Amino acid sequence: MSTALVPIAEPVATLPPAQADDDTQMVRLWLARSASPNTRRNYEREARRFLAHVGKPLGQVRIGDLQDYVAGRDGSSATVALAASALKSLFTFAQEVGFLRFNIGAAVKVPPIKNTLAERIMSEADALLMIRQEPDMRNRVLLTVLYGGGLRISEVCGLRWRDLSARDEAGQATIFGKGGKTRAVLLSAATWKVLVALRGEAGPDAPVFLSRKGGALDPSAAHRVVKAAVTRAGLPAEVSAHWLRHAHASHSLDRGAPIHLVQATLGHASVATTGRYLHARPSESSARFLGV
Template structure:
C-alpha cells in the first residue's frame, strides 16, 4: 500500500487512508477485500500521476473530467484487463469518491457519468448427466396428492428442456401440431427458426402427458396447461425446479435454463460439433455457443487441427 500512497499528494493519501479505514470499521470488509480496493485505487493514482504530470492531490482528484476517467479505463483495457475487473475498479473509485463527498473533502460529478463496462452474459452451471435425468423425471416430488396428468406434464416439460435444449418459453409455447411432427420447428430469439430432433424419450413423455391431460387440446394452441385449464405459466416450472433442488440436494444454479445448458454441455462432452450445437440451440453466433458451453481450449485445438488444411 505504501507504493500507492507515494503516487498521491499528502492530502489525497490521507483521504485514501481514511476511506480504507471506514471500509474496515464501518462496513467490516475482509482484509483481502480491503487489499483489492487499495490496489484498485493505487493503480488509478499511479496512472493519474503520469497522466497529470505529478502526484494528484484532493484538488486534482476533484477536478478530473469524464475524459480523465475514461483514459484510465482505456489504459487498463489495453493492458488486457477484463470487463469484470474494470467494473470492480470503477466500483472502488466510486466508493472512494462517495467517502470524500460524505466527509466534506471534495466531490466530483464526472465519475457518475461514466458507464460501467458491459459484463459478459452469465450462464448457469450444467448439471451432471445423472442429476439432469433426475430433474427431468421429476419423480422426487411424486406423491399421492399429485394428479398423474400433472406429473406427466411436468416430466414432459422438463424432458423438453433437457432432451431438446429448449428455452422455457419455447417449451411452454409448443402446440400439439408441432409436437406431432418428426422434428420440432422452433422459432426462438430474433425470430430465428431451427429444427430440433425429438428423441424417443421426449416423444414418449409428451405422448403420456397428451393421453392423461383432462383438457381438450387444440392443435394450434399451447398444449401445456395449468390445473385450471389455462396455458401453463413459466413460474410454475421455476417453482417446480426450486422444489426439486431441495429434494435432490441441488445448488441454487439448478434452474430451468440450466437444463438447456446441460443439454449443450453434455453434447459437447460426447464429441458433438460446435456448429451442430449452435444450430440446435438457435444461436446466431458461434461465439455465443462457445461461451454457453464453456468450451475448453483442448477441444478448440482439436477442432482446429481437424479443420485447418495446414494443421
C-alpha cells in the same frame, strides 16, 4: 411606387416531431422495442434505478452522470455490464427518435464480464435425477423437454401440439424463439415418447403444457416446477431452468455432437456463443502434462 425589394425570409429548419412528451413515455417506447419480456423487465428496472439516482430528466443528464453511475453500480460484473448496456440502449434510442439531441451513451463502455458459465453447468447425473424424481407426469415431461430439447423456458411454455410432428420413431418441434426467429428441433425417441403420452385428446391448437385453469402454462409457474425439482433432488438453490439448457449444450458436446449442430438446436445466432461451452469445460489441458 416603391421598387424596393422585399427580403425573402430564410427557410427555418424544422425539427422532427416529438415522439414522446416526457421521460416516462420515452422509456415506455424504448422498452416496447424488445421482444423478450425478461429483457424488458431488466431494462425497465435499470432505467428506473438510474433516473432515481441522478434525480434529473434525461435531457439534463451529462456524460459524467452516466459514467459515475456505471462506475459505482454495485453487483457482479454481469450486473454492471447489464446496467451499462441498458442505458446505452436507452440514450441511443432517445436520440434516434429525436427526443434527445445527443447520445451520451456512446461515450460509455460496457465493462467486461467474468465468464461464470462453468459454475452453471450441472452433471448429467444431476439433470437426470431432477427428471426421474418428479412425481407429476406433466412436470416430468416439462423437465425432459427443457433438458432433452435444450429449449428456453418461454419456448417450452409457448408450444402447441401443432408445433410437434412425428419423424420416424422420434419427433420434431417447431420453435418460435428469441428475436422472433423460428427453428426446427429434432427430439430424441425417448423425449418424443413421453411427449406423445402427455397429449391425450388435445387438439392441434391446445398448449402442450397446460396450467391448472386449462390455458398455457405461464413461465413463472414453470420456474416453480423447476425449483421444486431442484429442491427434491438436493441440488443448489441457484439451479434454474436455464441450467438444463446449459447442460444440454455441454453434455451433447461432451458426447461428440458437432458444434454447428448444437448451435442450430439451441438457436444461437453465432457459433461463437456455442463455443463458450467448450471453453467452460475443456477436455484437455497442458497442466496434465506436468509432474505437479
